[in-house]
Amino acid sequence: MMGSKMGTIAAGIGGALFIGYCVYFDRKRRSDPNFKKILRERRMKQKISQEKSGLARLPDLKDPGAVQQFFLDEIQLGEELLAQGDYEKSVDHLTNAIAVCGQPQQLLQVLQQTLPPPVFQMLITKVPTISQRIANAQNLAEDDVE
Known part of the structure; x- marks a missing residue:
């Protein structure tokens, strides 16, 4: 006891x-007087690395309007780049659209029917990174709370 x-x-x-x-x-x-400076530098480095890799910044996933606009913009950019023959960037933008899509399986079925087979294969190889990107985006949003 x-x-x-x-x-x-x-x-x-x-x-x-x-x-x-x-x-x-x-x-x-x-x-710490350098806290905000360090935080800004970290955000800037992340933004630059995203721009270099061709990945767009994901919208606030809690805002349906922002998510919908982001989805439509990424689909449009992907289609435009595909028409220009820039398959790599096109796949990046389509992957971003899949990342925020409410029904990714249905979107993938539509893309499979509309995209050329080699481009669709490129897209399929990038799909596994989607969940990782969303998790990273959510973690960064939580880390940025000041």
Whole structure:
């Protein structure tokens, strides 16, 4: 009986110390004069790397209007680039559209019927990166909270 009470008290004190530790270092990090500068630099590097790789910035996934507009823009860009013969960039934009699509399987079926087979194969090879991109975008949105 006495051991379980002591264990509970020790766990409570340990939890309180851990929370205090987290609060202390979070305040210390945010009060650092270089915090905002470092955060801006990290965001700029990420934006530059996305632009270099041809990947568009995903919209706020909680805003249906922004998601719909992004989807339509990416489909249109993908079609335009496909018509110009730039298959790599076209596939990048179509992949972005699939990333935010509510029914990606149906979209893939339509694309399979409309795209040339080599282009569709390129698209299929990039599809596995979609879930990773969405997870990264959500993590970055959570990390950017100031």
